[in-house]
Amino acid sequence: xxxREINSFVSWLGARIDxxxxxxxxRELVDWFGLREAAPELVLAQFAELHRQVPLLYALLxxxxxxxxxxxxxxxxxxxxxxxxxxxxxxxxxxxxxxIVRRHKVWDATAARAELRKTHLLAALLSIGYVSWALSLNSxxxxxxxxxxxxxxxxxxxxxxxxxxxxxxxxLSVTVVVTTPYLIYYLWTGNLVFKAVGxxxxxxxxxxxxxxxxxxxxFRQLVTSKGITERLSRDNLRMAHTDALTGLPNRRSFFDxxxxxxxxxxxxxxxxxxxxxxxDHFKPxxxxxxxxxxxxxxxxxxxxxxxxxxxxxLMARLGGDEFAFLVDCDTGEALDLARRTCALxxxxxxxxxxxxxxxxxxGIASLTEGVVDPHAMFDRADYVLYTSxxxxxxxxxxxxxxxxxxxxxxxxxxxxxxxxxxxxxMHLSLQPIVxxxxxxVAAVEALARWTSxxxxxxxxxxxxxxxxxSGLMHDLTLVLLKKALGIAARLPGExxxxxxLSAHDITSPPTMLAIVAMVQRSGxxxxxxxxxxxxxxxxxxxNAAEHSIRLLRSLGCHVALDDFGTGYSSLSHLHxxxxxRVKIDRxxxxxxxxxxxxxxxxxxxxxxxxxxxxxxxEGVETDSQVSILRQLGYEFFQGYHYARPMPFEALEEWxxxxxxxxxxxxxxxxxxxxxxxxxxxxxGSTERQSEA
Numbered sequence: 001x002x003x004r005e006i007n008s009f010v011s012w013l014g015a016r017i018d019x020x021x022x023x024x025x026x027r028e029l030v031d032w033f034g035l036r037e038a039a040p041e042l043v044l045a046q047f048a049e050l051h052r053q054v055p056l057l058y059a060l061l062x063x064x065x066x067x068x069x070x071x072x073x074x075x076x077x078x079x080x081x082x083x084x085x086x087x088x089x090x091x092x093x094x095x096x097x098x099x100i101v102r103r104h105k106v107w108d109a110t111a112a113r114a115e116l117r118k119t120h121l122l123a124a125l126l127s128i129g130y131v132s133w134a135l136s137l138n139s140x141x142x143x144x145x146x147x148x149x150x151x152x153x154x155x156x157x158x159x160x161x162x163x164x165x166x167x168x169x170x171x172l173s174v175t176v177v178v179t180t181p182y183l184i185y186y187l188w189t190g191n192l193v194f195k196a197v198g199x200x201x202x203x204x205x206x207x208x209x210x211x212x213x214x215x216x217x218x219f220r221q222l223v224t225s226k227g228i229t230e231r232l233s234r235d236n237l238r239m240a241h242t243d244a245l246t247g248l249p250n251r252r253s254f255f256d257x258x259x260x261x262x263x264x265x266x267x268x269x270x271x272x273x274x275x276x277x278x279x280d281h282f283k284p285x286x287x288x289x290x291x292x293x294x295x296x297x298x299x300x301x302x303x304x305x306x307x308x309x310x311x312x313x314l315m316a317r318l319g320g321d322e323f324a325f326l327v328d329c330d331t332g333e334a335l336d337l338a339r340r341t342c343a344l345x346x347x348x349x350x351x352x353x354x355x356x357x358x359x360x361x362x363g364i365a366s367l368t369e370g371v372v373d374p375h376a377m378f379d380r381a382d383y384v385l386y387t388s389x390x391x392x393x394x395x396x397x398x399x400x401x402x403x404x405x406x407x408x409x410x411x412x413x414x415x416x417x418x419x420x421x422x423x424x425x426m427h428l429s430l431q432p433i434v435x436x437x438x439x440x441v442a443a444v445e446a447l448a449r450w451t452s453x454x455x456x457x458x459x460x461x462x463x464x465x466x467x468x469x470s471g472l473m474h475d476l477t478l479v480l481l482k483k484a485l486g487i488a489a490r491l492p493g494e495x496x497x498x499x500x501l502s503a504h505d506i507t508s509p510p511t512m513l514a515i516v517a518m519v520q521r522s523g524x525x526x527x528x529x530x531x532x533x534x535x536x537x538x539x540x541x542x543n544a545a546e547h548s549i550r551l552l553r554s555l556g557c558h559v560a561l562d563d564f565g566t567g568y569s570s571l572s573h574l575h576x577x578x579x580x581r582v583k584i585d586r587x588x589x590x591x592x593x594x595x596x597x598x599x600x601x602x603x604x605x606x607x608x609x610x611x612x613x614x615x616x617x618e619g620v621e622t623d624s625q626v627s628i629l630r631q632l633g634y635e636f637f638q639g640y641h642y643a644r645p646m647p648f649e650a651l652e653e654w655x656x657x658x659x660x661x662x663x664x665x666x667x668x669x670x671x672x673x674x675x676x677x678x679x680x681x682x683x684g685s686t687e688r689q690s691e692a
Contacts, residue, residue, distance in 0.1 A: 035116055035169065040109030041227040042220060047112040049166040049219075050119065051103045057163035058096035061130065061156065062089045068134065068152045075141040084133050091126060120170040123160070127177040130156060135185055150194075153182050154201055161208045168216045172209070179205055243317040245295055246302035254316035254324055255374075261314075261326060262374035265367050272326070272367040273334030276381040277341060279321035280359040280393055287542050289354065296351050297358070304344045310337045324381075331366045331398055338362040338396040346394060361388040365399040383407060414466045416454050422479040426450055428487060429645035432654075433498065433616060433638045436630055439662055441655060443496035443530060445638065446484040447645050448476075464502065473504040474511045481515060485522040487648050488529065492655075498530040498560065503537035507544040516555055526556035530581065534562045538577065546577060553578045560616070564604070574611065582608050586619020586639070592628040605633045 035043065069085040107115070134149050134156075157178050164171035179201070186198035241253035249257070258274065265272040279301065286294035298321070305315050305323060310333070314326040325341075327334055345360035363385030371377045384397040420426075430444040450458045467473045481499060488497040505511045519526055531552050538545045538561070549559050560581035561574075584604060591597020601617075608615040617629050620639035629637065643654060 032169065035113055035120075038113070039224070039227070041230075042223050043109050043113045043116065044107065045219070045223040045226075046166045047107060047116060050116070050164075051099060053163040053166070054119065055096045055099045057159055058092040058099075060159045060163070061126070062092045062096075064152050064155055064159075065089050065092075065130070065133075068137065068148060071148050072137050072141055072145055075145060076137055076139075080133070080136065080140075088126070088129055088133065091129075095122065095126075116167060116170075119167065120173060123164065123170045124173045124177055127156075127160070127174045131178045131181055135181060138185070150186075150197055150201075153178060154204075157182075157201075157205055158208060161205075161212050165212045165215050166219055168213060171212060175205060175209060243302075246298055246317050248302050248305065248323075249314060249316040251316065251318045254314065254318065254326070255378075257314050257316075257326055258374045258378065261312075261328070262367070262377065265328075271328060271330045272377075273329055273331060273364060274366075274377050274381045275325045275327075275334060275338050275341075275362050275364045275396075276318075276378070276385045277323040277325070277338075277345075277360050277362045278385055278389060279323075279345065280361055280389070282321040282358050283539055283542075285356055285358065287539075293351055293354065293356075297349055297356060300349050300351065301345065304347075305341065307344065308337060308341050310334075313337075324378075331364065334364050334366065335396060335398055338364055342394060342396060359394045361385060361393055362396045363388055363399070364396060370404065380407075410462075410466055413455070413458065413462060414470045416452055417450075417463055417466055417472060418470070420450075420452060422476060425452055426476070426479055426483070427647070428480065428483050430487070430648060430651045431638060431645040432643050432651070433636055434642045435635060436626055436637050437635050441495055441658070442636060443498050444491070444651065445498040445532070445645075446480070446487065446500075448480050448500070449645075468502055468504050473502055474508065474514075477502065477505050477511060478514055478518065481518055485518065485524050488524045489522070490648065491528075493525075493528070496528045496530055496558070498532055500532045500562065501537070501548075503534070503540045506533050506537055506548040507541045509544075512548045512551055516551060519555060519557070527558070530558040530560050532560045532562040532583065535564060550578055553580075563618075574607075579613065581614045581616065583616045583618050583638070589617070589619045589621070589625055589639075592625050598628065598632060601629070601634075602632050609633070 038046070065085045065088055069081045073081045075081075131153065134153055137149050138146055157175055160174040160178070161171050164174065183198050183202060186194040241249055241256070243250040261272060264270070282294070282297070285297060298317075301323075302317065308315065308325075310325075310327040310329060312326075312328040315323065316325070317323050325337070327337060329337075342360045342362055345358060349356045349358065363381045363383065365371070365377050365380035365384065367377060371380070380399040380403070384399045384403055387403065388395055388397040427449050428446045429449050430446055432441045433443040433445060434440070435442050448460050448464065450460070450463050452458055464473075464476075467476045484497060484499045491497060501515075505515070519529065533545065533549065552559055558581060559577075559579045560583055561577070561579050562583045563585045564582045582604075584601070588597070588601060588604075591600060605615055614636065615634060616636040616638060617625075617634050618638050620626055620629065620637045620641045622641060626637060626641060646654065
């Protein structure tokens with residue numbers, strides 16, 4: 001009977017060990033007891049919980065041991081009531097102190113697993129010591145002392161199960177170590193009361209083990225769910241901070257890193273450099289070959305950027321074809337890194353059967369005394385990036401005191417422009433476009449001028465750029481166009497008026513609609529108006545530019561592509577755009593003196609002729625240039641050789657003087673009425689131009 005009861009308890013306990021509700025093989029049972037299969041997050045969670053529970057267990061054992069030793073003092077030998085319990089209590093207090101001292105230490109899963117195994121082993125060894133000592137005391141004292149021993153063992157088992165719930169391996173080991181000899185002893189005594197106590201203890205232990213395993217299963221499920229949630233959260237965080245196309249950190253990640261590292265660098269007075277990189281010629285590639293090729297090119301760019309190394313380097317994609325980096329180094333090292341990066345970008349890219357050459361420009365700013373926050377540091381790098389693209393394309397520009405002066409000047413300029421009375425302060429100067437064959441004026445270009453009561457005469461390049469950056473271009477364009485339309489109404493009917501549109505204008509639907517409405521209300525014949533757009537403006541957003549140009553052409557206006565040869569438009573763009581005039585940039589004019597330059601100018605003229613586009617040479621300054629250009633087939637010229645920009649009143653005097661001089665020199669020359677034939681209303685055929 002006794003052996004059967006003990007065997008049934010051991011069998012039941014073995015069945016309970018399987019918390020996954022399936023029969024464990026011996027090897028699996030060993031692995032489970034050895035904590036080999038526990039996931040790292042579960043091990044860390046168990047270890048964290050035990051830091052709160054195990055000290056209580058050791059305190060409970062120490063107090064109970066002292067109580068039993070006290071009640072048996074005088075009945076049992078001195079060594080059993082003083083020396084042995086002192087050793088057991090000392091061991092318990094040492095372990096209690098160890099757990100308390102290291103409760104704030106950070107553990108990894110490997111170290112925590114080792115500590116759990118140590119806890120398991122020490123718990124079993126201490127249990128053997130306690131139960132051996134307790135059962136030895138049963139030989140001394142009377143019924144009360146014997147009952148106290150039984151209570152001590154029962155409380156020890158219950159306390160171990162409760163405090164070691166989150167380490168069931170240790171709890172089960174302690175239960176087996178304590179309960180098995182306890183049951184054997186009490187069932188073997190033959191005392192009916194002790195048998196009842198033993199069986200009662202068996203049932204209580206069984207229930208508590210079941211509750212413990214249920215709680216641990218819930219704990220494990222909670223830890224697993226938390227782990228899954230944390231992994232999903234990390235994945236979401238990683239996705240939120242990673243560029244989906246290139247796999248590089250994205251804009252959010254970059255600025256988070258910038259804010260964090262900026263604060264660290266300021267506190268530690270350590271160097272920090274920021275670079276902003278913009279790809280050159282990427283947009284023409286994207287527009288010509290499509291977004292699929294463009295995306296693959298960006299992926300290839302990202303792969304090359306990963307090859308760049310630096311101290312604690314963060315390389316990110318900000319969006320489009322713009323990238324940035326953060327690096328813990330001084331300006332010189334950052335400059336070297338940026339140059340290596342630009343050199344990598346300048347090497348040809350092989351995408352399928354295409355060989356693409358782009359390049360990159362970069363602007364660098366370092367943490368200096370003048371930088372008050374991370375965004376100011378980024379703005380500095382961004383500013384010199386566009387300085388690079390304007391005057392050092394493919395190179396690197398480092399922010400300096402000169403740039404600081406220019407920025408302050410630009411800010412002052414912007415503030416003045418915002419407060420300006422645009423209608424009163426803005427005016428137009430007019431520069432003639434001349435038919436070189438007949439010497440007549442075909443058109444005049446209206447050039448914006450600003451005379452500020454605060455700043456005086458402000459260069460157009462300066463205030464136009466500021467207006468575009470600050471969102472004032474819409475209002476400025478409409479004020480200038482109103483003045484231009486007033487001038488067009490006063491010009492002789494055969495002279496057209498040319499007006500410049502900015503990149504902002506032709507990519508802004510509200511601005512374009514306002515322009516169309518203003519032209520229609522003005523009463524000026526739309527065929528007498530020429531709107532000039534630059535190659536750079538077209539490339540900025542080709543689809544929007546094409547839509548705007550078609551809108552102007554549908555109105556009857558002419559459209560000229562200004563500064564031709566300085567941008568990066570392709571021949572396919574020229575074919576797609578409904579332009580009827582091209583203005584050759586002034587930078588081509590020095591080429592008149594070389595055979596190579598003349599061949600280039602001849603090719604451009606032939607291209608325009610083949611596309612039935614009127615071709616105007618800008619920046620003409622000498623008789624020699626006019627003579628050479630006429631030999632190359634050019635007919636229309638604009639430049640200081642004929643006239644500088646002038647107010648309308650001066651233009652009227654200039655036209656009158658020119659006409660009078662022409663009539664005096666060439667009695668048979670074309671009159672003002674004949675000039676209309678010298679400037680086709682559209683990109684006419686060769687016959688129409690020969691008629692002129």
